[in-house]
Amino acid sequence: MRVPSTRRLRALRKAVLGVVGLTGFLVVWQLIPTLGLINPSYLPYVTDVLARLFEQLVDLAFWRRLGGTMTSWAIGLTVATIGAVVLGTVVGLVPFLRRATHTMVEFLRPIPSVALIPLAVLMFGIQRQAALVIIIYASFWQVFVQVIYGVADVDAVARDTARGFGLTRREQLTHLVLPTTLPYLMTGLRLAAAVALILAITAEMVIGNPGLGRMIELSRSAGDAAGLYALVVVTGLLGLTVNIAFRFIERRVLSWHQSVRGEEPL
Amino acid sequence: MPDRSTLLRVEHLRKVYESPTGDVEAIGDISFTMDAGELVCIVGPSGCGKTTLLKCLAGLLRPTSGVVEMDGAPVTGPSPAMAVVFQEYGRSLYPWLTVRGNVELPLRHKQLTRAARNKLVVDALEAVGLAHAARSHPWQLSGGMQQRVAIARAVAYQPDILIMDEPFAAVDAQTRADLEDLVRELHASRTISVVFVTHDIDESVYLGQRVLVLSTSPTWVQEDLAIDLPPERDQITTRALPRFTELRTHVYDQIQRAKRGQAVAPRSAR
Amino acid sequence: MTAYTERIAATARSRTVGSRIAASLVYPLGLPTLLLVLWGLVATRGTSKFFPDPLTIAEAFRETWVGPAFVEDVLPSLARLGLGVAGSIVLGIAAGTVIGLTHWLRELLEPLLEFLRAIPPPVLIPVAMLLLGITDTMKVVVIVSGAVWPILLNTIEGVRGTDSVMKETAESFRVSWWERLWFLVLPAASPRIMAGVRQALSVALILMVISEMFASSSGLGYRIAYFQRNYLIAEMWSGILLLGLVGVFLAVAFGLVERRVLRWYHGIREVNRA
DSSP: OHHHHHHHHHHHHHHHHHHHHHHHHHHHHHHHHHTTSSOTTTSOOHHHHHHHHHHHHTOHHHHHHHHHHHHHHHHHHHHHHHHHHHHHHHHHHOHHHHHHHHHHHHHHTTSOGGGGHHHHHHHHTTSHHHHHHHHHHHHHHHHHHHHHHHHHTSOHHHHHHHHHTTOOHHHHIIIIIHHHHHHHHHHHHHHHHHHHHHHHHHHHHHHOOSSHHHHHHHHHHTTOHHHHHHHHHHHHHHHHHHHHHHHHHHHHHTTTSSSOOOOOOO | OOOOOEEEEEEEEEEEEEETTEEEEEEEEEEEEEETTOEEEEEOOTTSSHHHHHHHHTTSSOOSEEEEEETTEEOOSOOTTEEEEOSOHHHHSOTTSOHHHHHHGGGTTSOOOHHHHHHHHHHHHHHTTOGGGTTSOGGGSOHHHHHHHHHHHHHHTOOSEEEEESTTTTSOHHHHHHHHHHHHHHHHHHOOEEEEEOSOHHHHHHHOSEEEEEOSSSEEEEEEEEOOSOSSOOTTHHHHSHHHHHHHHHHHHHHHHHHHTOSOOOGGGO | OHHHHHHHHHHHHHHHHHHHHHHHHHHHHHHHHHHHHHHHHHHHHSOOTTOOOHHHHHHHHHHHHSSHHIIIIIHHHHHHHHHHHHHHHHHHHHHHHHHHHOHHHHHHHHHHHHHHHHSOGGGHHHHHHHHHOSSHHHHHHHHHHHHHHHHHHHHHHHHHTOOHHHHHHHHHTTOOHHHHIIIIIHHHHHHHHHHHHHHHHHHHHHHHHHHHHHSOSSSHHHHHHHHHHTTOHHHHHHHHHHHHHHHHHHHHHHHHHHHHHTHHHHHHHHHHHO
């Protein structure tokens, strides 16, 4: 009987400490403007920010903007993933293509996607497509590179065996390449989801297509500090949700996998 | 023969692990003494708390009750007079340091001149036959050579007592024989006392001047056996001696009895 | 006679060397060259004014960035980037080590850090503008506050994961606290720390560009946005190209440093693979 109680006690301690940490952060935040360390019009009271946050949550316009951001995110992520999986598999499987594209990839991948914002604006103005260009470019590489790693990871012996048993190309793909690549793909997808969200919001801030990012920029230029901070908290919660959701999906999809892979350190 | 003063004294040592799944009594009641300059082997069935005992000796674990005394002073933490060679050489050597760096690391906090420190390192590496590999990294060496590095590190530390925890369990038979002879040679030439923990009966008889046979957990000392083989030992001739066979059979029987739980605990243990 | 044969041998040697060099150049440079030529053809034939041909871009690159603009726009940008990255590394490793080594502190801060990390870094720019105004300090602070997270969290994980036998070894040899930090804890965490630094570099570059597009009157990001607003298409492209080059340069420089710092780590992986 002592087993669960000790373990539960430890989990409880962890939870309590975590809550204490969060509360402490909020208290310090509240104290800074209260003690006059920073002018409240630059760093508003937590209470004001939280009040604004709840106001937003019952405002339909807020949800429409959130919907706009998440729509860009979802479209961008889907297009980038499909493109990266198809191209990554082809390039990964054909040694000639892998060698030929290597430098191209090594040059294009480190280009910061935000450098393309001016180009996107020229081409599409302040429409959603402009934001999609940025989102897709950034998240594409996350998935693409992982898929190439994954396809390259297919065991040579297993591949020879498959060929020896006369598996067709299609069978090889579903029984050999897909299972090996899946863990890599899930890692890429999780990274891409986070990156896509960052760029969806960034694009709205800089380009001005409707969504949370534009709302943030508007709050800033209107000098509405409480509104600005409330939106920053919203984006944080959104990022947290995306992280947790994709970690959950990753674990579910890979539950069959013998070693649900730990994070590759490199 | 070196002087016969008592170096290590263990009295009524007991260790209980508190874990979420209930308390586990790893060591019941262990008492023994060891003289300076001795080479004592400790054998026992697997899971009998050998490693726990060794960590208590080395000051890495605090016993639940009982005393460990070194030179008459109680051991409360790792002592500068002790050096440990761990079983997992791959995890006890630091892969980012060279062989030389690994041997040198424990000497850094000792107040030594650069030249003196250097001399200790070179000397220790020569003693284990690895002077040529000083600039390599441990992972570039074979398992046996890595364990030699760990021994060199312990020797350079200039301890009075060397504590070895199944050091050769993970190397092949030929390397193992070489390393056993290395330990005997270091023991003889450097007058270091050695506590050698092993699960290998032949190894314990071949190496030791004394063999302590441990019982199953909760552990006590089931037998304290003097090994009356000649001090000059050789892998082939010593192991072929009738007396060697007798001793190993005796230790083997003791361990089998321990496993079956037939051995009777000394009265002090209960 | 001997001179003759020697010459033949020399030409034969140089031919094989030459062909090997040619072969090793075809793969890395073939596709980029092909794409550039294709781009050139499409751009000169086509009507799209947004895609000038590569030669025009190269010309604009030289005119725009070689000269005073390099000192006025590029260097300040790179300085802010460098300061921001250095700040993130120092802060991330220092705080990460303390948090990673202190059990209760880690439990106290874990949910908070998890939340702070999830905030998309660019939304910190308006906040920093509010708190610090449009200054260089603001930009460096923005870069640090976005780039520090991957380093901090990776350091915490790395420090926490120090091998137990390695720790016992240090303890048994009475290795001092500082020596343990320097020779055990930090090297053991270094593969994870470097992975964090790699992520931090790309975040830092993005934040440098955005913060300049947003609130600046100099710098690479500002220039590119300026060119776009004034329809200086070739110049804008040259700016994108320059940012790309900065990105590639950072990646290459990081790769070199990483190879050196983690030589042991890659060595072990190679030994294990063999």
